[in-house]
Amino acid sequence: MTEALRLDGIRAGRLGAEDLARNFDDLHAPLTGHEALIAADRCYFCHDAPCVTACPTDIDIPMFIRQIATGMEDAAAKTIFDQNILGGMCARVCPTETLCEEVCVREVAEGKPVEIGRLQRFATDAMMAEGEHPYTRAAETGKSVAVVGAGPAGLACAHRLAMHGHSVTLYDARPKAGGLNEYGIAAYKTVDGYAQAEVDWLMQIGGISLKTGRTLGDSLTLAALRDDYDAVFLGIGLGGVGALGLEGEGMTGAENAVDFIATLRQTADLTQLPVGRHVVVIGGGMTAVDAAVQSKLLGAETVTIAYRRDQDRMPASRYEQDLAATHGVRLMFGVVPAALRGEGQLREVELSYVDGDMKPTGETVTLRADQLFRAIGQKLEAVEGLSLDSGKIAVDTEGKTSLDGVWAGGDCAAGGEDLTVTAVAEGRDAAEAIHRALST
Amino acid sequence: MADLTTDFLGIKSPNPFWLASAPPTDKEYNVRRAFEAGWGGVVWKTLGAEGPPVVNVNGPRYGVIHGADRRVLGLNNIELITDRDLETNLEEITRVKKDWPDRALIVSIMVPCEEAAWKDILPRVEATGADGIELNFGCPHGMSERGMGSAVGQVPEYIEMVTRWCKQYYSKPVIVKLTPNITDIRKPAEAARKGGADAVSLINTINSIVSVDLDTMSPHPSIDGKGTHGGYCGPAVKPIALSMVSEIARAPATHGMPISGIGGVTTWRDAAEFITMGCGNVQVCTAAMTYGFKVVQEMIAGLSRWMDEKGHESIADFMGAAVPNTTDWQYLNLNYIAKAKIDQDACISCGRCYAACEDTSHQAIAMSEDRTFSVIDEECVACNLCVEVCPVENCISMVPMEAGTTDPRTGKVVQDDYANWTTHPNNPGAVAAE
């Protein structure tokens, strides 16, 4: 096996199926019933709990934990889903270390928070395993809403609208629903086809008709949607990826991190997925970490994350950074790519050290690189007719855009962090706003 | 090193930790291993009269109240007295006592309330060489339906009568084990003393049903779909036992009577507390049944260290030390005024004190925007609820007010002297203070 690891270039099969299965197993094993009871017992049931305030969807965390503690995980799941219909995915992917668990009084006191994320997963998994969907639709209102984008924002919005009795058509450009849950999130955070299982479970509400392979700006226009539906919600995420602006970016091996990850997520047999012997990732967010860690798990020999600022400013949380480091990824700070070298196939990346003001210090370093991933942020692919705010769709506090009858939420809309949970909150709140607008 | 040896009714044991009469002491094998582990004495599992032994159920005997991590907090049992042959038990007792002369070995007995039954068994027990007997007037289930156990323990006249028989037909110390399933524990203790008992031991188990199976609708433990009340013991019963012990220690009619403390003794600390409340030793059952015989080593080491730290050379040095400080409510000093104080450095801002005081107490805790919690002295009655619900030990404390200062709640100056309810103006039956 070491032989395959030492072959230059971008190759499949660096590791065998067993190693890959182990590497891409659940990052955090689910809690057993007894473990959950012990974990739940650590919750103090705080008054006006800080964790609830920190959760973008305002889940009543002490309540659901108490429900677990009293042996009622189904009641706990309902408490979670009431606020966050994708509570199962959020339990897996939320950076809890910068959200609920960061402000847990036990984190503050002992550096050991209540394991809110894992407890949330325990409860939501229990209900989903039983196949129970705890909501029913209100009577048909006769109103119809187009939701464009079936990522977390669109799904949360569609579910809430359907619950209120509106009939929803959910469009997505991709062949599968789920958005980045299906095409972006690290594989070891959402194993066993969880994203699709969750979509199927969510659709049990009824009243949502999913139409995949339909792209706004291509087979769909905003004008037509506004004509055909009583309201439109846009949850189209950020489709564009910025270029580095270097010569040679067209060489084989220079790729977008999100494309690499999407391919990985859609590859059933990871022994068939090629990866470089030496990988360099440009960027400093969650995408950079995920691309780097998963390259390493596929069998890359050296993986380096090259981030342009210092460590404290890195968007990936310290927890994510540690995750990368413990997987053997090297983190470099204060470096920018200066040149790509190779003939047709990338071989080397030259990095230039920069100071606090991003000015090159004159010092450079050259790294071997069969593969380079751009993870320097995604951007909105503009939608005609909508006002923008710092490169994203401008919205008011309820998610309403500059166009009448059009709402937006999730990554494509201005404000809020680019997180699954934020997208869910915005989709849900926009649905409530649409419902209010359609009810008057 | 502190001296842990005890002399209880002239019975010597190397430490005050005895195993209570129960499954841990039901046979020679157990008792030998208990002594090897370090137990100072045992009270042999209760013997019944000659003849076919009692039978136990052939299904589950126990039910438990668990903590979150399945820590045993309370144990319920529906076991009867020994279901082994009397002669076998007596032979084993004789052998064990011979091999372990330095340990206390007491024989627990429960036979029908007839003089003949006692007259019959006592000489046979005497012949074993055991150090004394304990009369089981306590078991609340099964045996009580047959007019024994707590059925006797609930009638002081019977206690007195049976105790007298025992003193008549047996020459060594007689301990009367009391049932807590009674309104006033002082009455049976007094009866035991009148009958000539050398000591009382308490408590036996408390009537209990620990849970109901919500599917089968049967109490737990369930025997073929039906359950019955059992006897409750373990950590949960300690406060009840300690209170009952204190009443006997304080009552003029029983004051000074030797007491063997039983009920929820789980650590050295529990034992120390029972001894301060007047017990000459303690008996343990549930802790041994949960963790095995080895726990006694923690108890011995802990008690010994604590005594060293406090400068107590022997058990007698602190025995009964808390009794004079245990009084009736009416004698508590109403001029003592305290206020809760929150240590802001220790506070982790969980807000439990706020929820408790705001919703269920005196609205005496303020919460700021930034989750700083502070006590409003104008409202605080010093009830201590916040202290007890705070998850951080010593974060909230009760600070007594200095005499001469003004209590902002009442506007009254704090008095230096002692004044209790008996002299309080609001008490219709108040007597004028001297």
Ligand SMILES: Cc1cc2nc3c(=O)[nH]c(=O)nc-3n(C[C@H](O)[C@H](O)[C@H](O)COP(=O)(O)OP(=O)(O)OC[C@H]3O[C@@H](n4cnc5c(N)ncnc54)[C@H](O)[C@@H]3O)c2cc1C
């Ligand atoms: C690699 C990676 C890892 C991440 N890891 C985490 C993580 O661990 N935790 C976390 O909280 N967040 C993570 N995020 C961020 C998170 O995935 C996003 O914030 C979240 O998915 C945003 O949801 P959304 O619904 O707004 O957009 P998306 O999930 O991007 O969904 C948008 C949907 O719209 C569709 N669409 C786009 N354009 C059109 C169009 N023109 N017409 C029709 N349909 C269209 C897309 O196909 C897609 O299905 C990660 C992001 C990436 C890229």
Ligand SMILES: Cc1cc2nc3c(=O)[nH]c(=O)nc-3n(C[C@H](O)[C@H](O)[C@H](O)COP(=O)(O)O)c2cc1C
């Ligand atoms: C299973 C079981 C059987 C018991 N059997 C007897 C008995 O035969 N005679 C007796 O006097 N007490 C019996 N007891 C009561 C114990 O001796 C003891 O008084 C009681 O358990 C309280 O002590 P603990 O809290 O340390 O367990 C029994 C207790 C248990 C749990």
Ligand code: SF4
């Ligand atoms: S002692 Fe009682 S009244 Fe005073 S602050 Fe605490 S809970 Fe409130």
